Every structure is written in structure tokens, then in C-alpha cells.
Amino acid sequence: MSTPLGNKASIVVDLVGVGAWGPAFNNWAELQTLFANPALGEALQWATPVPKPEIIPANERRRAPLPVRAAVEVSWQALQQSGLASSDVACVFGSGLGDTEITDYMCRVLTTAEKQLSPTKFHNSVHNAAAGYWTISSGCMKSANSIAAYQNTAGLALLEAMIQCQQHHEPVLVTLFDTAAHDAYRQIFACEQSFAAALLLVPAGTAHTPMAHLVMADETAASVIAPDLPHDQLDKLYRDNPAAKVLGLLQQLAAKRSGDCVFELSPRRALKLVVSF
Template sequence: MINFNIAAWRAWAPGLDSVADWQAWSQQPGVFAASGAAPDVSFLPAMQRRRLSRLARMAFSVGWPLAEGHQALPLVFASRHGETPRTFDILSDLAAEQPLSPTQFSLSVHNAVIGLWSILRGETSEMTALAAAGDGLEHGLIEACALLNEGAPAVLLVITEEQPPEAYACWIDDVPFPYAVGLLLTPGSQWQVTLTNGPADAEKAPWPHALNLLRQLLDGQVSFQHAWKTRVWNWQSNL
């Protein structure tokens, strides 16, 4: 069992930025049409913004406001698919026998986002990048709670997924639209999460775990479950 408080949260998806936007979506959730919209990261200098992919921009847009006022804030970044569009572009150049960009490669690796975060914020606290399965939210929570138990006064958890290129549509079906969710976690017992075993054919949740969590938070649910394969995560609020 892990215990924690959610001190604050932020989320972004195309057309969904404010709490009111997410409240409306949670009541009538749906899939958005393909969009090239990207979040506002004007708090960064233009020269620095240019290097950021949409995945990185999403992570920064939800994480930066939550980190304000916190010194030495550890970060846990979780994404199942990571910089898939960048990787696809590199593979396309390779197939076309075109020269590869060292910059593109360096920014395509899974821990590139936390590297950029460290540089742009001057942050030297512990940071972790996780490539987890469909329950990456809970695996990120385990990592974050371990840091809280070691004495961190707060930990920032960011979960984000980018829309994969069309070529991957047959294999990646768990990203309904690009999204990012940021959680500022602190020590406490407002929330408890436990793990139990379930059937291998457990019903798949209609939305990714991080988006389901937002729905539960906005609806004021005190108890719910997230299932992935044989793992069933039981959430309980003590608010």
C-alpha cells in the first residue's frame, strides 16, 4: 500500500486547458479530431522553446506551474510510448538513406524530457523517466512515494503521451489524443493505493489511467479501480 496527498494537479490536451474544460470533458468524455495544437510554453525563451517537441511542451506546460515556489523538487516522468513521432522521423530518414540529425536523436531518447527540464530549470534533484505499460500512472506513483518516504517534501509526477504516427495505428491503441497530466504529491494519507490480482481478461478501461484519474477527482469519487492485465489497482480517498 502507498499513501500520499495530491496537493495540486494540472492537465492539458488539445482544447482542454482549464479545470472547467476538464470538468466538461469528464462529464461527456470524447475523442478529439486530429489536431496540431500545442500548449502555451511562452514562459520559456524562444530559443529554448524551439527545441521542444509537443510531448516536451505538454510535460512543461503542466509541470512548470506546479513546480513554482518549490526548491529541489524531484521529478518522475512516465510515458509508455515517449517521443514516437521523433523516432519515426529518424527511421524514415534512415530508410530514405538520408543523413541523421544528432540533435533529433538526442531528443528522441526516453529521458530527454527530464534532461531538458533539469537544464531549463537549473534543477539538480533526483529525476526518473519511466517507460511503463498501461498502468504507468501507478508505477510512477510508486517511484514518487519512494522519494517521499526518503524525505522529499514534495514530488512532481508527470504522465504524458503523444499521438503516434499513423503507421503505428495497428499496434498503439491506447492514446485517444495527446495529453499530459501533472500531479504535485506530498506526504500524507489523503489517498491510498493497493495492488491486487485480477483476471487476465479484466475489462479494459475506456480511457488511459491518468485521464480516468482526472475524471474521478473531478467527480469526487472516493473509491475506484484501475485494471491492467492481471494487476488491479485499488484507489481509496480519505478526504
């Protein structure tokens, strides 16, 4: 695999905003504290807080399912940190599982004689529901893509976002989110904790004080090595939750540690990001 520009390491973007939400943390600052203080994890209650994204109007927020609220919350965090206007930022949303609660509900209802689905739940069942809530609530006027690739979702969403950022020369928000799988799916999706994160990317050289620089290259899948995360709960989150495959990159960002971060794209290919500060 080569980059769309024809040579390796030709796609370079700057990172200007981060959002995070998951078990024991509500935002990027709290996740950074957890990374920096491994012993802190022993004292935490590893229960996922309920996100309440204020950018979604109250009536719509009450109807929004957890995956949507999580995705919009971290997107808003990253946008606020960047200082950019939402109308100028394209977005890529990635979820490996989608909303398994609604999927289970729909499958159960469709086995009944009446087959009467809730219009609201049907409306929220589509994979681009989070992108729809975000673009409407934030006034986003740019493109909005939604990606699903199970455990490869994080890498493919980052690949799409970085290419779009450089090729279209525009800011791109990449949001990754997956909530705990419904009990009926646990044998297939061993995901017991919810997680969401957002990264706001801009074309290289356009930000005054970027948080980091990301350079895209490509490698073989054999190069993918799980990060050494500071707590067993984070390690389990990384292994089981497709969106949490970004935790290794977030750990590098929190520590301001330059180096490679690799994401699997398929059984044969992987995306390598070279991170520098």
C-alpha cells in the same frame, strides 16, 4: 506484491497540484468543466491545442517536440498550483509510447546511404528528453526519473512517485504524457489523440490544504475496471493513450468522490489507490 514498507496501505501521500492538457482542454480547470458538463463535449472541437510552456526559453521551446512541450506544460501547471519551489521537487516522467514522430524519422534516415541525423532530433529522441527540459528550465535540483511501460505506464509511474515521496520524505511531481502515434505505428499503437497530466504529491500531513489524500494498496489485475467517462472521445482517449489511464483518477478528483482507483501494473498485478478528501 506488498509495499516496500512491508504491509498494505502503508504508503500515504497528499495531492497538492494538478496539470492537464489534451483534446478540447488546455488545463485542469477546463478538464474539470468537461467532466462536470457531459453535454458540453458535443459542442467542442476535439482538436488538441498546441502547448506553449513559457518556462522553456523561447529558443529551446522552438526546438522542443510536442511530447516535451506537453509534459513541461502540465508539470508547470501543477507546480504553480502547489505553490512549491521547483528546486525542491523531485520528478517522475512516464510515457508509454515516447516520441513516435522522431522514432520514425530516425528509422527512415538510418536506411539512407548518408545516415545523417539531425543533431537536434537525435538530442530529443531519448526517452528522458522531457525530464531534461523540465529540470533545466525549472531549476529542479532533485532526482528525475523516466518510465516507459506502454499501457502500464501510468500505474508504474504513480507507484514509483508515491514510494519516493514517502521514503525520501520529499515532494514528487509525476507527469504522464503521450502524443498521437505516427501513422506508421497506428497498427501497433492505436493512439490518435494526445494527452498529458501531472500530479504533485507531498508526504502526508505536510500540506496545509491538500486537494486529496492517496493511500497505496495492491490488488489483482482482475480489479481493473475502465471508468465511466462522460464522453465517447474521453473514453477512446482512455483506451488508446497510455498516459490517459489516469483519467479515472482525475475524474474522481474533479468530483471530489472518495473511493478506489485501480491501475494495471502487469498481467497479474495492479495498483489500487484509495482516494479521500
